[in-house]
Amino acid sequence: MAPEERPKLAVFKFASCDGCQLALLSLEDELLSLADEVEIAYFLEARSQTQPGPYDVSLVEGSVTTSEDIERIRRVREESKYLITIGACATTGGIQALRNWKDVGEFVRAVYATPEYIHTLEQSTPISSHVAVDFELNGCPINKFQLLEVLTALLHGSTPHLPCHSVCMECKRRGTVCVMVAQGLPCLGPLTQSGCGALCPAYNRACYGCFGPMESPNPDSFASRLLKDGVQRAELVRMLRGFTGYAKAFRSATDKWEKAA
Amino acid sequence: MATDHPNSSKTIKVNYLTRVEGEGGLYVRTEDGNVREVKLDIFEPPRFFEAFLRGRHFQEVPDITARICGICPVAYQMSAVHALEAALGVTPGPEIRMLRRLLYCAEWIESHALHIYLLQAPDFLGYESAVSLARDHPREVERGLRLKKIGNQLLEILGGRATHPVSVCVGGFYKVPRRKALEELRGELLWGLEAAQETLKWVSTFSFPSFTADYEFVSVSHPEEYPMNERRVVSSAGLDIDPAEFEQVFLEEHMAHSTALHSVRADRETSYLVGPLARINLNFAKLSPQAQAAARSCGVAWPCRNPFMGIVARAVELVHAYEEALTILETYQEPAASRVEFKVRAGEGCAATEAPRGTLYHRYRINDQGLVEAAKIVPPTSQNLRRMEDDLRALLPGVLNRSEAAIVQVCENLIRCYDPCISCSTHFLKLRIDRG
Numbered sequence: 144m145a146p147e148e149r150p151k152l153a154v155f156k157f158a159s160c161d162g163c164q165l166a167l168l169s170l171e172d173e174l175l176s177l178a179d180e181v182e183i184a185y186f187l188e189a190r191s192q193t194q195p196g197p198y199d200v201s202l203v204e205g206s207v208t209t210s211e212d213i214e215r216i217r218r219v220r221e222e223s224k225y226l227i228t229i230g231a232c233a234t235t236g237g238i239q240a241l242r243n244w245k246d247v248g249e250f251v252r253a254v255y256a257t258p259e260y261i262h263t264l265e266q267s268t269p270i271s272s273h274v275a276v277d278f279e280l281n282g283c284p285i286n287k288f289q290l291l292e293v294l295t296a297l298l299h300g301s302t303p304h305l306p307c308h309s310v311c312m313e314c315k316r317r318g319t320v321c322v323m324v325a326q327g328l329p330c331l332g333p334l335t336q337s338g339c340g341a342l343c344p345a346y347n348r349a350c351y352g353c354f355g356p357m358e359s360p361n362p363d364s365f366a367s368r369l370l371k372d373g374v375q376r377a378e379l380v381r382m383l384r385g386f387t388g389y390a391k392a393f394r395s396a397t398d399k400w401e402k403a404a
Numbered sequence: 405m406a407t408d409h410p411n412s413s414k415t416i417k418v419n420y421l422t423r424v425e426g427e428g429g430l431y432v433r434t435e436d437g438n439v440r441e442v443k444l445d446i447f448e449p450p451r452f453f454e455a456f457l458r459g460r461h462f463q464e465v466p467d468i469t470a471r472i473c474g475i476c477p478v479a480y481q482m483s484a485v486h487a488l489e490a491a492l493g494v495t496p497g498p499e500i501r502m503l504r505r506l507l508y509c510a511e512w513i514e515s516h517a518l519h520i521y522l523l524q525a526p527d528f529l530g531y532e533s534a535v536s537l538a539r540d541h542p543r544e545v546e547r548g549l550r551l552k553k554i555g556n557q558l559l560e561i562l563g564g565r566a567t568h569p570v571s572v573c574v575g576g577f578y579k580v581p582r583r584k585a586l587e588e589l590r591g592e593l594l595w596g597l598e599a600a601q602e603t604l605k606w607v608s609t610f611s612f613p614s615f616t617a618d619y620e621f622v623s624v625s626h627p628e629e630y631p632m633n634e635r636r637v638v639s640s641a642g643l644d645i646d647p648a649e650f651e652q653v654f655l656e657e658h659m660a661h662s663t664a665l666h667s668v669r670a671d672r673e674t675s676y677l678v679g680p681l682a683r684i685n686l687n688f689a690k691l692s693p694q695a696q697a698a699a700r701s702c703g704v705a706w707p708c709r710n711p712f713m714g715i716v717a718r719a720v721e722l723v724h725a726y727e728e729a730l731t732i733l734e735t736y737q738e739p740a741a742s743r744v745e746f747k748v749r750a751g752e753g754c755a756a757t758e759a760p761r762g763t764l765y766h767r768y769r770i771n772d773q774g775l776v777e778a779a780k781i782v783p784p785t786s787q788n789l790r791r792m793e794d795d796l797r798a799l800l801p802g803v804l805n806r807s808e809a810a811i812v813q814v815c816e817n818l819i820r821c822y823d824p825c826i827s828c829s830t831h832f833l834k835l836r837i838d839r840g
Contacts, residue, residue, distance in 0.1 A: 158449045161425045161825075162474020162567040168522060169566060171553040175545070178535045189522065190533035191422040191816075208449045238471050241456040250455035255665075256658040263450060284474060284567040342564040346571050347742075348578040351467060353568070381460065386471065 150199035150298060153185035155219050157205030157212050158239055158267060163230035164188055164204045166287040173291060180298065196222030200297055202290075206232040206239060206267045213273055220274035225297055228270045229290065231283035231386045235355050238283075240267040240389035267389070278303065283353035283386040286338050306337050307358045310350050313341035322349055329369055329382060334360040334392075355387035362396035376404040414804075418812055423523040423533070425475050425825045428664075430815060432800060439800045442793050444819075446664040457779040462488050462748075462770050463574055469766070469781070470568045473825055475518065478511040478559070479759030481572045482633055483766040483781075488574045490753025491770055494746045499739035500576045501633075502732055507562050507572070508632040508758075509729040513555030513596070514566065515760035516680075516718045516725070519823045520603060521548025524715050527817040528610035544606060547599050551722070554589070554596045558729065561585050576743025586733055593733065597726040601698055604719040608702040613814065615802075616709040617795055620674065621682035622787075624758050630690040630724060631683055633757045638686060639676065640707075647756040650765050656782060667787040675790035678762030679822065680717035681708060692731070695724035711795055714821040748774040759784050761823045785824045792822055 154164050168189060170177065184194040201223035207213055220226055228234045236243070242250055243266045251258045270276055280293060289305055296303035306312075310332035314321065322344045323330040330349035332341070336357040343350045366379055380400055383393040413435040421428055427448045433441040453472055457465060469484045470477035482504060489495070521544070522534040531537040538545035556566035561581050563569020571577045624631035625638040637653075638644045645653055655673075656665040668675060684691065684699065685707035691699060699706065699720045704713055754767035762784030769778040795818060803811050 156427060158451055160471050160474040160477075162471070162477070165474045165567060168518065169552075169556060171549040171556070174549065175535070175538055175542075178538075183533075183535060187420055187422045187427070188425060189423065190535065191526075192532040192536075193422075208451075212449065237451075238456070238468060239451040242452060245456070247452075250452040251450075253455040253458075254450065254452055256656075257660070260658060260660050261450060267451075283471065284565075339565070343570050343578075346564050346579045348570065348573075351464075381464075385464075385468075 149182040151184040152181040153198040153201045155201060155203045158208040159205030159232045162284040166285050166290050169287050198223050200225045202227050202229050203233050203270050204229050206237045206269060207273055208264050208267045209262060216270060216273050225277045227278045227280060228276050229280045230285045231353060231355060233270045234279045234281055235387040236267045236269050236389035238386050242267055243389055281336055281354045282338050289338055308337055309333055309357045310335045310337050310341050313337045314344050317341060319344045329374055334362060334365055351385055353386045355390045356392035360392050376400055416811060421816060421819060423820060434804060437804055439797055442796045444789055444793055454779045454781055457776050460776050462774045466572050474567050475515055475825060476511060476759045477568050478507050479757060479764050483755055483757045483764045485572060485574055486633060486755030486757060487753045487766040487768050490755055491751040491768055492746055492749060494575055494744060496576050496744050503580060505632055506729060506732045509725040510555050510558035510562060512721060512725040512760050514552055516722045517548055517552035517555060520715055520718055521545060524820050527820060551596055551599050554592045557589060573743060575746060580738055580742045583736055583738055586736060590733060593726060593730050600722040600726045603722055604698050604702055607715050607719045612710060612712040615799055617798055619709060620676040621685045622676045622678050622763060623683045623686050624756050624763055631687055631758050637756050647754050650756060664786045664789055666790045668790055675794050677791045678784050678787050680721050681714050684717050684720060692724045692727040694727050695720050698723050711818060711821045761825055788822050792819060
């Protein structure tokens with residue numbers, strides 16, 4: 144495609160580990176052909192040359208944790224035709240949203256010798272708390288092939304199709320013996336959206352929910368089963384408050400359990 | 405970028421450093437041709453890992469600390485694992501140790517190939533990105549991508565996925581790989597070893613600014629092995645300590661312009677250098693045979709004190725990582741148990757390991773329930789920040805007569821030589837030069 148006709152792709156980073164934008168660079172077999180199909184117009188980690196907006200597709204990594212970032216995400220929204228959040232931080236607030244249940248002032252004092260140098264918001268919030276988001280891609284980290292599916296669909300004007308069933312379905316499909324049934328491990332698979340390929344149970348451990356809640360999870364039913372097995376309520380709260388703990392379904396369930404404890 | 409009259413005073417600002425991981429900038433102020441101020445601005449927002457780790461179960465820690473950095477999650481997992489095992493008095497057997505080294509090899513391969521080909525080579529060849537570089541040098545960029553992919557494939561076999569792998573735990577692994585799965589990668593690893601040698605020859609032909617500094621090099625050291633995951637911490641100034649003494653010897657300072665802390669030697673407040681150059685300079689004799697031979701014949705005199713040659717050091721280590729991965733593959737037998745059993749007890753432990761970009765220190769205190777009471781993490785980039793500023797201060801006077809764009813280019817190139825990972829240093833970069 145002639146350079147001037149190519150759609151413009153931008154990548155923006157907020158509070159995050161860079162792991163989700165790295166997914167683009169980890170498309171080793173597809174990266175150079177992708178760069179022919181789209182103009183990589185703004186991607187600081189990969190290019191020194193930047194182009195001003197507007198952009199056709201903006202990928203946003205990371206959560207909002209500073210007042211400057213609230214302003215910045217609004218500008219990104221204004222310049223973007225499609226805004227897609229990539230990963231648990233951008234979509235749910237990320238692991239750094241654990242502060243949302245704590246006193247961030249105390250966190251600053253715990254980590255930094257001169258707290259007054261640090262300016263941060265009390266909460267780590269997902270991008271959708273601040274601006275309209277066109278598509279949310281889950282995962283900590285995202286699955287690079289899901290990213291490719293989303294980009295391909297958008298470039299061809301179709302709707303991306305990603306499964307929204309639970310990790311349990313993927314375990315059945317790959318023939319993994321249920322770690323909850325067979326080993327009694329407290330597995331978040333029944334509550335968690337698929338996309339990772341049900342990795343953890345295949346590695347002989349319980350799912351820890353890094354793709355966030357599935358479409359219609361039932362945390363209370365999950366909790367009653369685990370409580371019966373002798374799991375403590377505090378442990379249950381801790382399990383759901385991980386990489387996607389601030390996602391609505393996990394947040395409301397753990398807030399309720401905490402009150403009941 | 406802003407500038408005013410070159411002869412009086414001048415400010416150079418780079419608002420966003422590119423081709424580095426995470427966000428930061430550079431500010432330089434000169435007066436009458438003298439460099440008055442050099443600041444690496446780190447505005448990556450803090451995420452407070454050390455604070456929210458408190459109250460978490462020790463077995464959750466490696467999964468959480470992996471999220472500090474998407475490029476070197478293994479180093480963050482493994483430093484945590486080693487520190488927690490020290491706290492719990494756990495010593496896994498030799499097969500587990502060897503698999504852990506293989507995991508390090510995989511991450512060094514992925515991270516070094518990414519840095520050499522996608523982040524830094526464009527600097528030396530006059531391109532703004534690997535995408536532009538690929539138009540004129542497709543063969544090289546494709547080689548880099550395949551080298552990187554093999555590291556990721558190895559990570560996928562060992563840990564399920566390349567970013568934030570899921571197999572590591574305190575005591576060993578949740579699951580160890582089948583010999584057959586690793587065997588299937590042998591052909592690619594053999595290709596990779598040859599390609600890593602080609603990489604070293606290629607980067608050795610780049611033209612490097614003649615700049616050297618009087619560094620104190622610091623790295624992990626082990627009596628028999630090239631440093632990856634244990635044991636002592638040594639320096640070119642004669643330091644040789646147990647990781648338990650790390651916080652007495654190295655001090656983190658908090659600067660107003662940075663959400664990253666700066667490390668210095670506690671006794672004399674001087675900067676020091678961690679990373680591939682430091683590792684090779686301090687551990688040359690422990691490089692794998694092919695890496696050692698290649699390092700000798702690549703035209704660089706070791707010990708090397710030119711930071712711009714960090715890319716050569718990284719390529720030597722790429723050879724090492726491929727060669728060691730093949731050696732481990734040769735002898736690997738699936739261990740009878742993937743992890744050792746142990747009793748939870750209260751305790752405190754620390755460890756220093758070598759992330760691709762340098763020494764990474766962790767310390768944890770846990771209670772008798774296995775919950776974290778205190779956590780301390782000192783990432784490689786925050787240890788190098790003061791050294792980067794020192795280097796820029798030394799480099800700048802020699803380049804101030806150049807054009808604004810040329811100054812910015814050489815400063816950014818120098819900063820990239822450190823392979824800074826700003827996301828992980830958040831306790832890190834924009835260039836601003838203020839000529840008064």
